[in-house]
Structure formats: C-alpha cells, structure tokens
Amino acid sequence: MFDSKMLTSFVIKSSLCKYSNMKIGGKATYLLAPHSLSDLSSILVEANSLGLKILPVGGGSNILFGNVGNRVIILDAYLPELFEVDNETVIASSNQKISSFIDMCAQYELGGLEFIAGIPAHIGGAIHMNAGAFGKCIFDYLLWVEYIDKHGKINKIDFKSIKFGYRTTSIDGFITKAAFNMEKKTKEQIIADKKDIISKRLERHPYDYPSLGSTFKNPAGKYAGKLIEECGLKGLQQGGAEISKKHANFIINKGSATFEEVIELINIIQETVSREKGINLELEVKVIN
Ligand SMILES: Cc1cc2nc3c(=O)[nH]c(=O)nc-3n(C[C@H](O)[C@H](O)[C@H](O)COP(=O)(O)OP(=O)(O)OC[C@H]3O[C@@H](n4cnc5c(N)ncnc54)[C@H](O)[C@@H]3O)c2cc1C
Known part of the structure; x- marks a missing residue:
C-alpha cells in the first residue's frame, strides 16, 4: 500500500x-x-x-x-456548488443533482433537460456518460465543459472538441462545471414535462429497488432488455440480486445482494444472449473491481 x-x-x-x-x-x-x-x-x-x-x-x-x-x-458531493444564468446559457457545477438542476432552470423559464428527469445522477456523471433518453442526450444541450486533468490543470473544452457517442465521452479528467444552451419554456410546461417523464419511468422501470439503470447498452437496432426477456431470463435471481421482472435490462438489489451475485447475473445474461441470439451485450454499468 x-x-x-x-x-x-x-x-x-x-x-x-x-x-x-x-x-x-x-x-x-x-x-x-x-x-x-x-x-x-x-x-x-x-x-x-x-x-x-x-x-x-x-x-x-x-x-x-x-x-x-x-x-x-x-x-463530488462536498465541492462548492455553482448555478449561474446568463440569458439562455446555464453554468452549473458538476455536483448539481439532475433533479435540482431542472427545477432551478425552471425558475428562469429555461428547459431542455427534462428528458433525464428521474435519473438519480449529477451533472458531471451525466456528461461523462453522455446520459440520454427518449431520443435525446445531454450533449444536445452542452456548450462547454471544465475539467481538472491528472496534472492538476484546469481545462475548458468546447463541446465540439469532445468526442462523444452512445454513453461515452473522451473527457479524461474530473469534470467540475459545464455550460448548457437551454430553451425558453414556461415554468408550468417544464414542471408538466418533468412529471410526465418521471411517470413514464415509474411505469417502465423498477424504481422500488436499488439499481444502476440499464445494465447493458442496446446493440444497434435492438433493445438489450427485449433480448434478455426473449431468452427467458426475466426474474432470475442470484441471492439478493434479481433480473427485474419489470424491465429485464435492470438488475435490482432486493436487499442483501453482493457484488459477486450481480456479476453472476451479468455473466449468465451475456453467455445466454450470446449463445441464443449471437449478440455480445456490452456493459453500460461501470464495474469497478
Ligand atoms: C433508476 C435509474 C435510471 C437510469 N436511467 C438512465 C437513462 O434514462 N439514461 C441514461 O443515460 N442513464 C440512465 N441511468 C444510468 C445513470 O444514471 C447515468 O449513467 C448517469 O449519467 C450517471 O451519473 P452519476 O452522476 O450517477 O455518475 P456515477 O454513477 O457517479 O459515475 C458514472 C461514471 O461517470 C464518471 N463520473 C462521475 N462524475 C464525474 C465527474 N465529475 N467527472 C468525470 N467523470 C465523472 C464516474 O467515474 C463513472 O465512470 C439510470 C440509472 C438509474 C439508477
């Protein structure tokens, strides 16, 4: 050590x-x-x-x-918080929760990121993962990102210079703040859209148990959840971990799941989908081991 x-x-x-x-x-x-x-x-x-x-x-x-x-x-939780508005540009620290960010923008009648309402993420993590849903992603609204690199240097980078794709970005460092180009929208409309997105999520996703959202990325033109379901794996359990009965791409912790049990389910899914469908599912979740 x-x-x-x-x-x-x-x-x-x-x-x-x-x-x-x-x-x-x-x-x-x-x-x-x-x-x-x-x-x-x-x-x-x-x-x-x-x-x-x-x-x-x-x-x-x-x-x-x-x-x-x-x-x-x-x-990022204890770093200073920042939220600044200049016309339709909003600058926020990376540790802002998505939910509070949307609410604070609504106070200024600025909307856009309602499509990721209900995700228990922070701005920095959502940028690193290029979070998206309902056909949109956070990069659609991003102007620039500030991050600190491994040499301690603060870098400000325009979104056009960042390589990004489906749940991936090229930023190599700790994101500290970002600017977004938001849309003029009434507060009432933002609140209504946020509510609508959250109710769609509650309908489709297993919010009643801890999870990490989609375990696997969707392969081109297919849905990982549908493939897993078609392989008959919905509801499969390993100890306290379960392939959600509500949405097969979510692995949930029913109370006492261990790291090994979740990994066991991930391995079973990857092996089964590869054998039965000829598709290699790629992890979306970041496994730190
Ligand atoms: C119920 C549920 C629903 C979800 N729905 C969606 C969805 O609809 N769409 C979607 O895209 N994702 C979804 N997710 C997954 C997840 O919320 C996103 O990937 C989100 O972007 C992660 O943000 P976070 O702040 O929680 O990041 P973390 O989980 O903390 O980190 C994720 C990755 O980002 C890196 N990271 C975090 N903060 C920073 C930073 N400041 N600088 C640099 N790197 C950083 C971490 O090192 C890690 O590699 C869902 C998750 C849950 C639990």
Whole structure:
C-alpha cells in the first residue's frame, strides 16, 4: 500500500455502499471528499505521481463497486456548488443533482433537460456518460465543459472538441462545471414535462429497488432488455440480486445482494444472449473491481 499523507488527509471513513445507487460496496483505502477545487487538484496530482487510478463519483447511479484496491475514489458531493444564468446559457457545477438542476432552470423559464428527469445522477456523471433518453442526450444541450486533468490543470473544452457517442465521452479528467444552451419554456410546461417523464419511468422501470439503470447498452437496432426477456431470463435471481421482472435490462438489489451475485447475473445474461441470439451485450454499468 502507498503511504500518502496528502491523500489520507482527505479520506472519509465510510462504506462505499453509501455512494452507489446499487447499495453495494465495502471499504476503500482512498475514499476522498475534497471541499475545494484546489484540494481536488492536489489529490489528482498526488494520485498521478503515485501511479494510482482515480474514480470520480457523482450520483453513483452507474457504478458497481467490487474490490477497489488502491483506486482513489473522489466524491463530488462536498465541492462548492455553482448555478449561474446568463440569458439562455446555464453554468452549473458538476455536483448539481439532475433533479435540482431542472427545477432551478425552471425558475428562469429555461428547459431542455427534462428528458433525464428521474435519473438519480449529477451533472458531471451525466456528461461523462453522455446520459440520454427518449431520443435525446445531454450533449444536445452542452456548450462547454471544465475539467481538472491528472496534472492538476484546469481545462475548458468546447463541446465540439469532445468526442462523444452512445454513453461515452473522451473527457479524461474530473469534470467540475459545464455550460448548457437551454430553451425558453414556461415554468408550468417544464414542471408538466418533468412529471410526465418521471411517470413514464415509474411505469417502465423498477424504481422500488436499488439499481444502476440499464445494465447493458442496446446493440444497434435492438433493445438489450427485449433480448434478455426473449431468452427467458426475466426474474432470475442470484441471492439478493434479481433480473427485474419489470424491465429485464435492470438488475435490482432486493436487499442483501453482493457484488459477486450481480456479476453472476451479468455473466449468465451475456453467455445466454450470446449463445441464443449471437449478440455480445456490452456493459453500460461501470464495474469497478
Ligand atoms: C433508476 C435509474 C435510471 C437510469 N436511467 C438512465 C437513462 O434514462 N439514461 C441514461 O443515460 N442513464 C440512465 N441511468 C444510468 C445513470 O444514471 C447515468 O449513467 C448517469 O449519467 C450517471 O451519473 P452519476 O452522476 O450517477 O455518475 P456515477 O454513477 O457517479 O459515475 C458514472 C461514471 O461517470 C464518471 N463520473 C462521475 N462524475 C464525474 C465527474 N465529475 N467527472 C468525470 N467523470 C465523472 C464516474 O467515474 C463513472 O465512470 C439510470 C440509472 C438509474 C439508477
């Protein structure tokens, strides 16, 4: 184990399960909670000089924690919050929750991101994953992103210079803030659209148990959930983990699921869909092990 006085001074003694929406995770050597951007910058420089991998954590709605070893896990939760409006441009810190961001924009009669309402994510994580739904993605509204790289340098990058695709982006660093080009929309309409999207999600997705959303990316022209369902895997359980009966692309934690049980279900799905459909399902969820 590395001995870094600088890193250990930011360590919080908490279990990782608190920071994943799947409610799975044990102890980490370096679970860090910086309170300022300069502390964040120092952490990134120190981790890099020690050759340690970093993992930014936002809402934890897409992260499955296994044995994280010496990985430096950095929470955005305690960093300063920012929300600024200039005409139709909104600048927000990466640690804003999607839900609050939509509500705050509504106060200024600015809408657009309602399509991701109901996702328990933060702005930074949603940008890193290029979150999307109902035919839209967050990059449709993005103007620029600010991030700190492994050398502690702050970079501001125009969205046109970022490579992005289906649930992927090329940003290599800790996103700290971003600007969005929002749409003029009445507050009432934003609230109504947000409500509508959330009720569609509640109808289709298993919100009554912890999950990480879609486990696999949809293969071109197909739906992962439909393929899994057609293979008869809906409802399959391994201990406390279950392939949701409501939506087969969601693996839910029925209360006491372990990392190994979720991985077992992931392996069964990948093997079965490959054998029966000839399709290799690619993970959307970030497995940290
Ligand atoms: C119920 C449910 C519904 C969902 N529905 C959708 C959906 O409709 N569409 C969709 O796209 N996704 C969906 N998801 C998945 C998930 O919410 C998204 O991937 C979201 O973008 C992740 O954001 P987060 O803040 O939770 O990121 P985290 O889970 O914290 O992190 C995800 C990845 O982003 C990285 N990251 C996080 N913050 C930063 C940062 N500041 N800088 C750099 N990298 C960062 C992490 O290191 C990790 O690799 C859903 C999840 C759940 C639980």
